[in-house]
Amino acid sequence: MDLKISPDQLLSQVNQFWSMLDDMAENNPQSYQKFIERHLKEGKEFMAPPEPHLCLQTKILDPDERLLYINICGWRRVPSPESDGHPVPLIAGKLKDASDGAVISIAYSPDMLKKADKDPVEQDQLIRLAIKYIEQQHKVTLCHSYRTAPFNLRGTKLQLRSSLEGTGIKPKGKAEDVPDRSLLEQLRNLTAKEEDAEKPKPPIEIMTENKTRPKAGLIEVISSTELSEEDLPPPPQHELSVIKDEAQNPQKIILTAQLHGVRSVSCCDLNVSKDDLILEVPGKYRLHLNLPALVNEETVTAKYNKANSTLTVTMCVL
Template sequence: MDIKLAPDQLLSQVNQFWSMLDDMAENSPQSYQKFIQRHLEEGKESMAPPEQHLCLQTKILDPDEQLLFINICEWKKIPSPESDKHPVPLMAGELKDISDGAVISIAYSPEVLKKADKDPTEQDQLIRLAMKYIEQQHKVTLCHSYCIAPFKLKGTVQQMRRSLEGIGQKQKKTKGRTEDVPDRSLLDQLRNIAVKDEEKEEPKTPIVIMAETKTKPNVGLIEVMSSTELNEDDLAPPPQHELSVIRDEAGSPQKLILTAYLQGVHSVSRCDLNVSKDDLMLEVPGKFKLHLDLPELVNEDTVTAKYNKANSTLTVTMSVL
């Protein structure tokens, strides 16, 4: 819960803060220097800009079909979840149209992304969390298939940072121009007192003391997707699979064969398979989820599926129209 302080209460806290620092500087200069240095280092880290990590390519299917690029970024100001049972914090920029589609930037904690780099399943879950967020916030339907682009960032670094760093700021209109007005937090009050006539981009020592509160971000700054908001099946990883196109002597496609390895699945009754003319959805609730856009149109009435219990392999055969 956010607690709004009255101006007199806020100034009282600021005065107590300065008095405490004055006493420390006078009675224990060494402790004062260590205290200031520590918060300078923490403040510098918390004020670091977001950095590119990887770029995804997928498609918006509805309301208008177009390519979508998702910049997955890392940002030190975003906290890591307290434990594996807590929701993963993320921050999202605006969804913007570009010449060859649309682009949006999503930022996670560097620690979260570092852990995901070592575990493909966890990386896939973070990606699908980002896609679910985009669908919910922007009222669009995305293709469930995606690929990692050969480049780390769509657009420029400056565009990505402006998109993410602009979140949480209000727009105040003045004659002839628009001015960004950030929330009036205690940090801003300290900045105005401490640097009065200095540039706000160059904060002095007392300002960074507020780095201690970086694990409690302002409301609206970081969107937290609770595990209760997403079904377990939405984050289920795709199984290992291979889709083959069988062609005749003339090179025309005749059949599509999907082979999916469902490790730990001991009964075909747990599998839910749906095939339409142009896509395939395979689900094992709570374990696997696979959605594929088929490279050829198929005859839904002739689809066959066989499950081999010995090696936990499902083979789906589809005749091309």
């Protein structure tokens, strides 16, 4: 991202900014405290990850017929429309292939979703808007009949965040080359540029798919819970171990699963949430476990040993 301000100019603004804060802290401590609290709150809300709201299941009819899961989520980075007559802003992730179809994430303002929960007509309008966007953006034809899935997220929160991260809202009525950022945000972006210059961020815009790729993991964290119980493959032989410290507090949970007949880890789909785990090898195995302790889903690691067809999943306890 190119900053439209030189380092010298930015340093001058920083000095003015801190001088202003010093004066405020000395002459009006109450206003200073309110100012700091307000900016901390706004920063926390802006940096909060998207939250799953509901998951829809429909079909892509053309060019290739397949299932489509639409993750509808709330994200503070998406503003509410200025009025009932203004367009509804949304942010969309990339349409991605899944083991049993495709998945895409759509983010609305949390206030819009909260309002839609009280009005089925408005909720249906948001869903229709998402469907229309997907058709226009990805040149596909969708079945306009849909149903709400029994889960509120297809995939994991980490995948959801990776899908939407880097997208944002374009300031209305501003030229693309005119910065519209607070001084604090400029400082944050400048630091990010210096530390990660080889990874330029995509342009910020409304209603756009994300052009960045999430970091590849050992196993793609994708799973399906759409099959009925009688259609599900059998679970593999497995063992779940809890590693404790000297005080007998759980530190790690380790799953070992024997996946006989599986040649490659690419055949495996793994989905780990804070309290459960789903492992699938389409047509061969399916394992769903409730974990004995809450785990950090963003630090899960998985290794597959081809010699003995053993998958080892390590999860750190929160």
